[in-house]
Amino acid sequence: MTESDLNQLVSQTAAPQDTRPLRSQERSRTRATHTVVHGDMNGENRLFGGRLMEWIDEAAGIAARRHCGGSVTTACVDSLVFKNPAYLNEIVVIDAYVTYVGKTSLEVRVDSYVEDVATGERKQINVAYLTEVCVGEDERPRRIPFGLKLDTDEQRNEWHMAQIRKMIRRERQEQGI
Ligand SMILES: CC(C)(COP(=O)(O)OP(=O)(O)OC[C@H]1O[C@@H](n2cnc3c(N)ncnc32)[C@H](O)[C@@H]1OP(=O)(O)O)[C@@H](O)C(=O)NCCC(=O)NCCS
Numbered sequence: 001m002t003e004s005d006l007n008q009l010v011s012q013t014a015a016p017q018d019t020r021p022l023r024s025q026e027r028s029r030t031r032a033t034h035t036v037v038h039g040d041m042n043g044e045n046r047l048f049g050g051r052l053m054e055w056i057d058e059a060a061g062i063a064a065r066r067h068c069g070g071s072v073t074t075a076c077v078d079s080l081v082f083k084n085p086a087y088l089n090e091i092v093v094i095d096a097y098v099t100y101v102g103k104t105s106l107e108v109r110v111d112s113y114v115e116d117v118a119t120g121e122r123k124q125i126n127v128a129y130l131t132e133v134c135v136g137e138d139e140r141p142r143r144i145p146f147g148l149k150l151d152t153d154e155q156r157n158e159w160h161m162a163q164i165r166k167m168i169r170r171e172r173q174e175q176g177i
Pocket of ligand 1: 073074075076101102103104105106131133135139140141169173
């Protein structure tokens with residue numbers, strides 16, 4: 001992808017054309033809370049990354065199912081960044097929302113936080129982007145019946161950044177990286 005391809009994508013601000021009925025981000029938004037218990041810890045007495053990834057995958061899958069109104073499967077997890085640790089007994093808040101809807105796949109962003117019960121403040125511990133594919137009974141990709149309603153500039157910006165991530169994923173796949 002050239003710099004001008006990137007600039008062209010980022011400069012687009014209009015909502016995309018979509019002939020499908022639209023569903024809002026809020027309709028499928030999925031929030032979950034977990035207490036970190038002994039079984040979630042790793043040998044360093046921190047939350048085990050694999051457990052957090054399980055919680056992220058589950059929340060993303062639910063958000064995607066809510067949007068598609070049917071079954072989905074996770075095709076790809078990328079840009080999964082661990083920013084801060086979490087410790088025993090802390091409350092982990094997961095917030096998953098759809099950023100982009102393609103023909104049969106959609107992207108879900110998942111933010112994870114540790115919540116301070118005393119102040120209600122949240123510290124981000126992880127951000128991840130997952131690609132979920134809507135599948136039929138034959139487990140093959142199926143057209144997603146709903147587009148995404150973009151209400152705010154932030155949502156429109158997320159959409160265009162998701163398009164860039166999709167192009168990068170495709171290029172990586174094609175080049176076997
Ligand atoms: C996901 C799966 C159904 C895709 O099948 P496929 O034949 O590769 O699908 P296609 O090439 O027709 O692509 C379908 C859509 O998925 C997207 N896609 C496929 N592979 C992808 C990947 N690795 N990363 C990101 N997107 C991907 C395509 O871009 C396309 O999106 P679009 O229709 O919105 O443009 C298939 O690879 C699969 O079943 N994988 C296993 C999934 C699974 O078991 N997940 C749980 C892991 S424990």
